[in-house]
Every structure is written in structure tokens, then in C-alpha cells.
Amino acid sequence: MAPVARQFKLAARPVGMPKESDFSLEEIPVPAPADGQVLVKTSYLSVDPYMRGRITGVRSYADPVNIGDVMVGGAVGQVVESHHSGFAAGDFVLGYWGWQEQAAVDGKTLLKLNPNLAPISTALGVLGMPGMTAYFGFLEICKPQPGEVVVVSGAAGAVGSLVGQIAKIKGCRVVGIAGTDEKVHWLVNDLGFDAAFNYKTATDYTAKLKEVCPSGIDCYFDNVGGAITDSVFPLLNVFGRVSVCGQISMYNLEKPEPGPRLLPYTLVKQLKVEGFIVTRWQSRWGEGIAQMAQWLKEGKIQHREDIVEGFENTAKAFIGMLQGENTGKMLVKV
Numbered sequence: 001m002a003p004v005a006r007q008f009k010l011a012a013r014p015v016g017m018p019k020e021s022d023f024s025l026e027e028i029p030v031p032a033p034a035d036g037q038v039l040v041k042t043s044y045l046s047v048d049p050y051m052r053g054r055i056t057g058v059r060s061y062a063d064p065v066n067i068g069d070v071m072v073g074g075a076v077g078q079v080v081e082s083h084h085s086g087f088a089a090g091d092f093v094l095g096y097w098g099w100q101e102q103a104a105v106d107g108k109t110l111l112k113l114n115p116n117l118a119p120i121s122t123a124l125g126v127l128g129m130p131g132m133t134a135y136f137g138f139l140e141i142c143k144p145q146p147g148e149v150v151v152v153s154g155a156a157g158a159v160g161s162l163v164g165q166i167a168k169i170k171g172c173r174v175v176g177i178a179g180t181d182e183k184v185h186w187l188v189n190d191l192g193f194d195a196a197f198n199y200k201t202a203t204d205y206t207a208k209l210k211e212v213c214p215s216g217i218d219c220y221f222d223n224v225g226g227a228i229t230d231s232v233f234p235l236l237n238v239f240g241r242v243s244v245c246g247q248i249s250m251y252n253l254e255k256p257e258p259g260p261r262l263l264p265y266t267l268v269k270q271l272k273v274e275g276f277i278v279t280r281w282q283s284r285w286g287e288g289i290a291q292m293a294q295w296l297k298e299g300k301i302q303h304r305e306d307i308v309e310g311f312e313n314t315a316k317a318f319i320g321m322l323q324g325e326n327t328g329k330m331l332v333k334v
């Protein structure tokens with residue numbers, strides 16, 4: 001029998017929170033790489049919030065995944081067979097071949113990794129897209145100054161946990177908002193956040209924010225949107241900056257929630273509110289990765305990976321991440 005590899009395809013457009021049955025696990029013969037392609041065996045797969053947007057069927061900044069398509073996503077793996085002059089069997093690579101155990105991938109879309117510099121999984125986290133989101137999305141938009149107060153929502157996730165630590169390096173007072181007491185404990189006791197609270201048990205976000213930010217908020221790094229963001233805006237100081245990174249509290253809503261109107265605050269407080277997609281700084285990722293790697297080496301930044309074992313658990317890991325089961329970067333070890 002020919003060797004087979006498994007892949008996850010989109011089986012149905014999720015309604016609300018995705019279910020495992022929205023994805024189908026299928027077996028295919030291991031593909032033969034064509035000229036210019038390499039056959040890669042996946043080591044780690046990334047599950048990320050943006051994937052929820054891709055499976056809605058609506059074009060945002062990228063094309064949607066169609067029913068029957070292999071799920072998209074970042075992955076790292078090892079070259080098994082190469083028909084591309086830039087790669088040899090045994091090389092470790094980063095690419096975007098999605099939820100597949102093995103894939104024949106165009107060599108032009110792959111980046112070679114040096115496993116001696118950092119564990120390969122970090123290319124999907126602190127030294128990859130989430131790390132660059134934290135680094136550029138925070139520094140370029142918030143332009144934090146020493147002594148300023150920075151609030152981070154989604155603070156214990158892949159991006160948020162790094163933003164808070166970068167803000168500490170820049171001399172800011174940092175407050176995190178996360179969804180469990182364990183996450184809050186990790187932020188304050190291990191990562192050095194000045195304060196944090198659990199939004200699932202706090203009854204009044206405004207009161208809580210006023211208590212931990214008595215002099216107001218200068219920078220807000222928003223990963224979640226919704227009621228948390230509604231409470232932050234009135235407390236922003238004059239010339240405050242808001243980096244709109246993500247709105248995960250809304251990704252699984254079937255109908256948009258009516259919200260308070262926040263633009264009057266941007267007027268009277270002269271705020272700068274800016275959304276971004278991390279690929280805006282793609283040409284500068286080398287600089288961002290070098291700085292993050294340096295901070296890691298110096299012990300100024302800690303990163304945590306939450307690893308789910310087994311390719312067959314990829315859909316479960318994705319749904320678990322959307323429900324807050326991860327602390328730090330959620331990955332699947334294949």
C-alpha cells in the first residue's frame with residue numbers, strides 16, 4: 001500500500017464557535033514533489049485566531065478557505081525530499097502549507113530555519129508572526145514612553161504576553177487582562193506585569209481598571225474588543241494611543257453586538273487609534289526577530305508554548321485556543 005498522509009479540510013462553515021465536525025480528517029497518498037517543490041514532513045502546526053476569519057467565507061484582508069479546501073496555517077517541518085536547489089533533505093523549514101502531515105510545497109514559499117539558533121517551534125511564536133505582531137504592532141503604533149501606563153487585553157496569549165513584556169522593557173507600567181486566575185498569576189508573578197485581572201470574574205471592568213490605573217491609561221494594545229475595550233476607552237489619557245490588533249471577542253458572534261460609541265473619546269482625548277496587519281512590516285521582520293532573539297537570550301523576555309500532541313487533535317486545539325485553553329502560543333506537535 002502507498003504511504004499515506006493525513007490532512008484536515010474545511011467541511012462546513014462554522015456557525016458561532018467552530019465544532020470539530022466543521023473539519024474533516026482525510027488520508028491522501030503522500031504527494032510526490034514536482035520540479036521546484038520539496039516534500040516536507042510537518043513537525044509543528046500553528047493554530048491562530050485569524051483562521052476563524054478565513055473560514056467564514058467572507059474576504060477580509062485575505063481570501064477565505066472554501067469548503068473542501070485544506071485548512072490554511074503556518075507550519076514548521078523537515079524536508080524529506082527536495083527538487084529545489086535551495087533545500088536538501090533534513091533541512092528544517094517554515095512555511096504555510098496548512099493542516100497537513102506531509103505536503104509538496106513550492107520551495108519559493110519556504111524559509112530555511114537554523115535549529116541551532118532557536119528551537120524550530122519558536123518560528124511560529126516568539127520569533128515568528130505572533131512575535132512580530134507584538135513587536136511592531138505595539139512599538140510602531142503605541143510608541144510607548146518610559147513611565148506610561150499600558151493596558152493589554154488578551155494578555156496571556158501568544159501576542160499579548162509578549163506585548164506586556166516589551167512594554168516593561170520600555171519602562172512602562174503594564175496592566176494585563178486575561179481569562180483565568182492562573183493566567184493572571186503567570187502575568188504578574190512570572191512575566192513581571194505590574195497588575196492583571198481576570199475579566200471572567202471581574203464584575204465591573206471600569207471599577208477594576210480605575211483601581212489598577214489610577215492615573216489613567218496612555219497606551220492600549222487591544223486583542224479582544226467588545227466590553228473590555230468599551231471600558232478602556234473612557235479611561236484613556238489625552239494623546240493616548242490604541243493599537244487595534246485583534247477583536248477576538250467578536251469572532252464567533254452570529255450577530256454583531258450593539259456597542260457604545262467610542263469615537264467621541266478619540267475626539268476629546270485627541271487619541272490615535274490605528275488598526276494593523278502584521279505583514280505591513282514584513283520587510284523589517286529580520287530586525288524584529290533579531291531584537292526578540294536578543295531579549296530572549298538576555299532573559300528579558302520569556303515565552304511559553306502550549307503544545308497539543310497529535311495531528312488528529314489540530315481542530316480540537318484550534319477550538320480550544322478560541323475558548324482560552326492556551327497560555328502563551330498554542331501549537332500542535334505532529
Ligand SMILES: NC(=O)c1ccc[n+]([C@@H]2O[C@H](COP(=O)([O-])OP(=O)(O)OC[C@H]3O[C@@H](n4cnc5c(N)ncnc54)[C@H](OP(=O)(O)O)[C@@H]3O)[C@@H](O)[C@H]2O)c1
Pocket residue numbers: 048049050129130133154155156157158159160177178179180183223224244245246247248249250276277278279321322323324325326327328329330
Ligand atoms: N493584526 C494582526 O496582524 C494580528 C496578528 C496576529 C494576531 N492578531 C490578533 O491578536 C489577538 C491575539 O492573537 P494570539 O495569536 O496571540 O492568540 P492567543 O491570545 O494566544 O489566543 C487567543 C486568546 O483569546 C482569548 N479570548 C478568547 N475569547 C475571548 C473573549 N470573548 N474575550 C476576551 N478574550 C478572549 C483567550 O484567552 P482568555 O483566557 O484570556 O480569554 C485565548 O487564549 C487575536 O485577536 C488575533 O486575531 C492580529
